[in-house]
Amino acid sequence: MYMNKIKFLFSYLRHHKTKFLISFFCMLFTGGLTSLSRWLVKPIVDKVFYYKDMKMLVGIVILIPVLYLIIGVLVYIKNYINVYIANDTVRRLREDVFKHLQHISIDYFVLKSTTGHTLAKLTNDTNNIFQMVAKTPSVLVTDIVTMVGLIIVLFYLSVKFAVLSLIILPIALFPVNIFTKKLRYYSRKTQSEISNLYNNLQESISAIFITQIFNQQENEIKKFQNFNNKVFVAIKKFARIEFLSSPIMEFIGAVGVAIVILIGGRDVILGKWTPGAFFAFLATVLSFYQPIKKIAEINPILQQGFVSLERLIEILQQKSSVIEISNPLEAKFNHKIVFQNVSFSYKKDVPVLKNINLEISKGQKVAIVGPSGAGKSTILNLLLRFYDVDEGKILIDDVDIKNFSLKSLRKLFGVVVQDTFLFNDTIWNNLTYGNKNATLQEVVEVTKFADIYDFINNLPQRFDTVVGERGYSLSGGERQRIAIARALLTNPEIFIFDEPTSALDAESESVVLKTMKKLYQNKTVILITHRLNLVVDFDCIYVLCNGEIVEQGNHYQLMSNNGLYTSLFKLQQVET
Ligand SMILES: Nc1ncnc2c1ncn2[C@@H]1O[C@H](COP(=O)(O)OP(=O)(O)O)[C@@H](O)[C@H]1O
Ligand SMILES: [Mg+2]
Incomplete structure (x- = not known):
């Protein structure tokens, strides 16, 4: 010993x-x-x-x-x-x-x-x-x-x-x-x-x-x-x-x-x-x-x-549960992402995702909706390989993601989550976190795109302003727009939003949504949300419930199904 x-x-x-x-x-x-x-x-x-x-x-x-x-x-x-x-x-x-x-x-x-x-x-x-x-x-x-x-x-x-x-x-x-x-x-x-x-x-x-x-x-x-x-x-x-x-x-x-x-x-x-x-x-x-x-x-x-x-x-001695293969491939995304009969559980015998099949083609806007706890964020966790699937496969351009280097896989995605983390550092350093070589011009461009440039420019120290622990000296909406700009700077192929506006007030939400809409025009987007009014114009909506996809299609197809989506949608119309 x-x-x-x-x-x-x-x-x-x-x-x-x-x-x-x-x-x-x-x-x-x-x-x-x-x-x-x-x-x-x-x-x-x-x-x-x-x-x-x-x-x-x-x-x-x-x-x-x-x-x-x-x-x-x-x-x-x-x-x-x-x-x-x-x-x-x-x-x-x-x-x-x-x-x-x-x-x-x-x-x-x-x-x-x-x-x-x-x-x-x-x-x-x-x-x-x-x-x-x-x-x-x-x-x-x-x-x-x-x-x-x-x-x-x-x-x-x-x-x-x-x-x-x-x-x-x-x-x-x-x-x-x-x-x-x-x-x-x-x-x-x-x-x-x-x-x-x-x-x-x-x-x-x-x-x-x-x-x-x-x-x-x-x-x-x-x-x-x-x-x-x-x-x-x-x-x-x-x-x-x-x-x-x-x-x-x-x-x-x-x-x-x-x-x-x-x-x-x-x-x-x-x-x-x-x-x-x-x-x-x-x-x-x-x-x-x-x-x-x-x-x-x-x-x-x-x-x-x-x-x-x-x-x-x-x-x-702690071994990673997610392991990169030796001689991994560089991940590339030109056609589609496919989930093939994917099942997953965090803990034994508590299945979280059951036999999930979904497809996201390049340039599409795809939404994953459903009640809280349905397993929406888990899909993201699997796609980014924070966890490995128990059964089935996730393919990008027909290659199992287990064959890619983790670095190149994650580089494909720009991720904005509900509870954005900023470092207690300057706005500049937070923005360029994923791309240290970004030029001033690029940073200005993405911050303008994310509707946060004017805000930053009005701060006494502009890009040199320190944001406080976790960025708490900024409002939720400001943090989210910085998060979007930060993700944009890495020039990802696919944007993933996991309930990006859930923590925001109505006004901040509408600003963030405006930015997101601009992104929809030229990126592949996966939006995870439980707010159905955000996904009306999406190409495909997957409705997740208890770890299963219960419905799929665009808004109009789903409305004519008269299923879970329709009832959830009607419920939200009443609420707002
Ligand atoms: N790290 C984890 N360990 C164990 N269970 C988890 C973990 N993360 C999420 N879960 C459980 O998995 C289920 C799906 O979670 P999640 O994918 O976050 O749901 P959603 O994003 O749809 O609200 C929930 O029941 C949740 O309690
Ligand atoms: Mg979630």
Whole structure:
């Protein structure tokens, strides 16, 4: 289980071989020089005072700062490199996850994950990985090397007591082992609670409008407190374990030292061991304290890091349900789009579309109408391959759309939906979102076409006006006309409108409709709507009900059918 994650991590670390080597030697020398500086003190002090050597005194006064200066430089280099490697690893990791998310099929976002959870993984979890990568090497190299060095010194001083100490040492390290499982458990819990908190935060902030309309602030605060408390409790439990292993290890160590003192002291009393050797040994044994403590402290960081890695790998392993074939074709549209016996369901056993057959020829205006929930938008989702059909085929010029590259397929369409999304950016950048190379002339042309040019031109900052989050500083009608201009700029073959005016007031609607009518003259248009008066002059109207096409034909044919269309049409005439 660890192996996979370590392998995964190394696929990032391998970019930094040279740097790591430099840091490795810094860590090695730091450990060496630190022990050297301690080892130096005793003989030098003895000699200086024994021989009253003034020169040597000056020598020490110079040597000690020089030694610490060298150590300082080495520590600085290794810290900088280790943080650099961690920083870069996390940057690459974030980028890879982001790239993966950009291409993953839409059902992942709709059904399998939420924005908040993804945000948590890309921020909080990557931070845990940062901590792990930055701090572990130092412990692994410096502290383990120090321990090995100390063990050698122990054996040099006394084989018998060295063996005794080596029996105690693993016992002192044992708590690291028993707490690991618990640490990992509470780390998982903490990370998932933090995820939930982010999720709640993200959702409630985007819902602030609704919250204030319904006066639900108090409830939202309560909900937030609940999530916030859960994070608090999870971290509390983690911390309880996190700081437990260190004192337990120290206690076991102290017992060990006591045993050494007892047996060693007895040997000194019996004259088997010199006091000097005994104290040197004791000092060395006590020096184990520092590295053991560091290992105890790194363990929680490691466990958190591994859990976070696991959570990011989870995203990276998500496979798209919509997959491009290898060597896909360039999509072209010259004749017709055909749905052939298409059936589809989002969830097993809940059919949304049943045996749909429809045809859209180039230049035609085709409408899909029907009550809400009938499956109209789903047809769009299938045509753009946000989902794949369960049965049947969708053909463009007789080629199954599964053979096309997703890019070229989606390039055929200009899509305007009910709830248009604009980026919190300038109008210009929003307009040219799908065509960064658009010239001023082209942009002016499409905005004029979409009847939004005068509006933009009257803004103090014109095309440089920033539209606010989701474009909410604009009215719905203005947003829709920008959306139409944005789609026009990519010069699509086929225009798809999914209830483009449903969210608009009557006046904005009529402006948008006017623009759409202009488009009808030279583009293939698919209009999804439940307003039947918009489709009277369309070439073909498909009436969808409960996922089935129940009627088709132009307005006059359908009216003479006296079926669902006729009754819906009459109902709407009465309403308006
Ligand atoms: N992502 C989804 N996951 C599960 N069910 C969905 C999803 N999107 C839509 N549905 C369901 O599929 C049915 C058709 O939805 P849709 O095509 O959006 O209807 P329409 O556009 O005609 O109002 C509805 O019953 C809706 O609840
Ligand atoms: Mg819909």
